[in-house]
Structures are given as C-alpha cells and as structure tokens.
Amino acid sequence: MKLPIITAELTEAQFRKVSQLVYRLCGIHLKDGKQALVKARLMKRLRALKFSDFESYLRYIESKGGKQEIAFLIDVMTTNKTSFFREPEHFNYLQEHILPELTEKRVRFWTAACSSGEEAFSLGMLLREKMQDVAFRDVKILATDISGRMLEKAHNAIYTSEELRDVSPQFLEKYFTKVQPPLSQQYRIKDTVRAMVRVARLNLMDSWPMKGPFDVIFCRNVMIYFDKPTQQKLINRFWSFLKPGGYLFVGHSEGLSAISHKFRYVKPAVYRK
Template structure:
C-alpha cells in the first residue's frame, strides 16, 4: 500500500518547495491516488521529488509541474506516483489474520465443499505493495488444501506503484525479507536463487496462483468483474480522509460476496463508515450482504 515516507530535513542543493507548489502537488497526489498529505508531509514530498528533478535535469518545480499535468508525459506521471508513495509490508504481517484463515475459515470452506458447495475461491490483495501479502495468502491456501487441482483458487494482487508491482511479479526477495516465513514453508514454496545465495524466489506453483495488476483504488469502476470471498485492504484507509475512507469501503463491499471476509490494518476501523459488516475480532470483518448498504458512491 502507498505509505508516505518519514519527513527528512533539506540538504545542501535541495530545491525548495514553495507554499504554492506544495499545495499544487498535494492536490495532484490527492486527485491521482486519494491520499491526503498533511502539512507535516511537506519535507517528505520535497525530498522525494528532488530525486525526480535530478533524474530529469530540472532545477525548479516550476519546470517539473507541467510534466504532471500536460498529458504528454504519462511515464513521468507514473514515476511521480511511485516517487511519492513507498511500500511497507512483510510476509505474515499481522499473523493473526492468516491464523484465522488457516484455523477457522479453511475448515469451513472444506466442509462446505464436501456438502456439494462451490470450490471456487477468489481473493484480492488490494494495495499489495511488493507482494509479500499475496504470497503469504497463497501459502496459507496451499497449506490448507484449498489450492489443489480440485479447487479453483485465484488471487488478484494490485497496487498503484509500478515499481512495487515489478518486485511482486518477480517474486524474488532478499533472504532477510523472508525471515518471517516458517522454515518448512520457505523450503516448500521458495527456491534459493542460484546466482545469489542471499535471495529466494517463489516457486512457480505459488506464483501461478496470483495475478498482479496495476489498479488505482481511487479510480472507479475498477477494471474487473470478480466478486471476492476474501479482500485484504490493510493499512490503506489510514492515508485517506474520512469521506474517502467511506467511499473506498463502499466500493470494496460492492465486490465482496455476502459471507465474504474483509481484512483491514491493525489501526483501521469501519466504525461509523459503513453498515453490513460484523466484527469478528482483530480487524477481521464478515460481510452480511448488499441489503445493508446504500448505493455505491461513484
């Protein structure tokens, strides 16, 4: 998920960000991503975008801003979004979410299938960052026996940051990034890179469960028709203002099946934002169905 970086102090040679330019850039970030940058993020924005100025050989934000608005530089518009968003994630982050899936939800799905129910599972890792969340989910489904040939399991993993998605699609990580993966799972689902002993890569069987795609959560309608059994949208809401949080939640519920589960970050809540969700604990929510909701915000 896009995560504003900590503020840094200006250094020698830094192009200063004026009040006017900061306001223009802040509006651009909000318009393109939905992320609300407060005044405390000004130095962060200045530092991040100074890197873009240097990369382009520019000496002022007055030279840079037209590239973001003239429609002639789509590659720079994406580089801008990548520059002002960073990605914090880990394998098995908020482990209790995956424990719930493995210990309770998977058993219920197995029992449902034995009674003649559907063996189709669709999950969405929204704001997937560099992919660790999606690969963790794929491991959990595989370990629970829900990803075998008798099952139709697929994971959509999306993010707005194309640099992060490139890492995710490759599925290769420094070994220290995989430290949270239990050793038996690391052996079963990852290969040690032959060209680099300090890196691992997800096995093909794991990667084949996941489709990575660039999706901007702020742009509706989203480019798919799927209805999901599981949606992970963790540590995204905290970067939006209250109306945008409500709008995003309404849209997530529009693509979540009745009886599906929504997983949020540890500091996030749906309280006072949407109806139709039952809190199962530890930021896990069960969706009752569309009868509890109003019309989805456009």
C-alpha cells in the first residue's frame, strides 16, 4: 500500500495549538525550539492515519471521531528514556540508609512515570536482595505511566540483552528467564519480582485514585518536562501521598531549589517529608 507523501511544514500556529493541547492534557511544556521535534513525532501519527498534512490531523483530533487519537498523540509526545538501575546512587542510598528504617510489615513504593518498567523492576530486585524478610511482608511497588505503549512493555516484562546491559550477571541469572527462540536474545522478569509490581496507567495531571500513603516515591527525570507551576503542584501532591518520614527521589537534574516545598533536603535529588 502506497503511503501518502507528507511535505507540509508544521506552522508556528499549528505548533502552538499542539503545544497548548499537550500542556492541557498532560502538563508537558513544549518550549520554543521544539518545533522540529514535535513535527518528527507527529509525522508518525500522520503516516499511521494516512494524512498528508498537519492541518487535516489537527482537525481530526478536534473532531468527535478523533477523540481516541488523543491517547496516541500524548504517547508520541512523551519521552521514554529509561534503563535498569539508572542513577545508581539512588539505589545505593536506598539500600544503605532507607531500607534499614522500613521495619513495618506493610511497605509501599511508587514509581511515577515508570516508562517501560525498568525502574520498578530494578527496585523489586533490590528489595528481594536487601530487604529483610521481604517474602513474608506486604511489600508492593506501584508503577504508573501515561503511555499505553510503554505500559504494555512493562506488563510483558520482556527486555533485550542490550536493555539489560546494566544488570549484573548474578541478577540476570537470578531474576530473569531467557525467552525461547525466536526471541532468544530477550529475557523476561521472573514472577518473584513481577508479583511485587502493579502496573497501571496514570496521568499525573488527573486525580490520583490510589490511597497511599507511600514510604518512597520515585519521580525521576519527569519534572524537567513541566513548567514551574506544574512542578509546584506536583511536588505538593507527592507530599500529601507520603508517610511522615517518607522519601521523594527526583532526577539529578531536577533539584527543588526553585520550588516552594515542605520537604527536607537529604542529598542531591533526595528529599524527605
């Protein structure tokens, strides 16, 4: 089947319209200078829907019949960079300083914007290794994201050998099962870890249906995509969902110095209620 040739440029007005829509729906702030990125990502949807220009696509998503396209639009506009044990200093600090404090039977973690699940499963493996009596305690990890495509991968819990490059050989053998051919270079997380993780779709801008409270919240490398008012609102909501003494981890490029908050600074990118 011959695909339509897409030659039209994304005009400034169209970029503004997309930016305003994405901001209203999920809080992502598409700054000036992101026009080429937005165009490249939208091209995927134009090809999928066989539109030849951006104006037709924008009319479609604003129509009654285009409501289901909104989720796909958000999906292509979100950045999903992640890896196992990313920013390992955080996992070291969790192991050495936080886990020894978590002595109650019920312990709750939340990885907000979990992408394709690597962060949540990294946490699960660490807890299986380092949390005392973890098999006999009520320990759960909530992993949420806005991207349906990423959540599907997290649900499947299958990763390539390249995606597992930061997983030690010991952890690979202990917590993964090699998928049978033809996917011979792929590995699935074992049920001992998968059972600890609940994967769910959540737009951080919407109401949060879970009750909490959480002992630890990871929201790393997400707030850089939000403007200051959205960051402020999000940080205050995290505060209300943490237990007294609970911890918030943000990305190392996301310090809270420019935001008014109640958290106590612990170390770079680590805060405590």
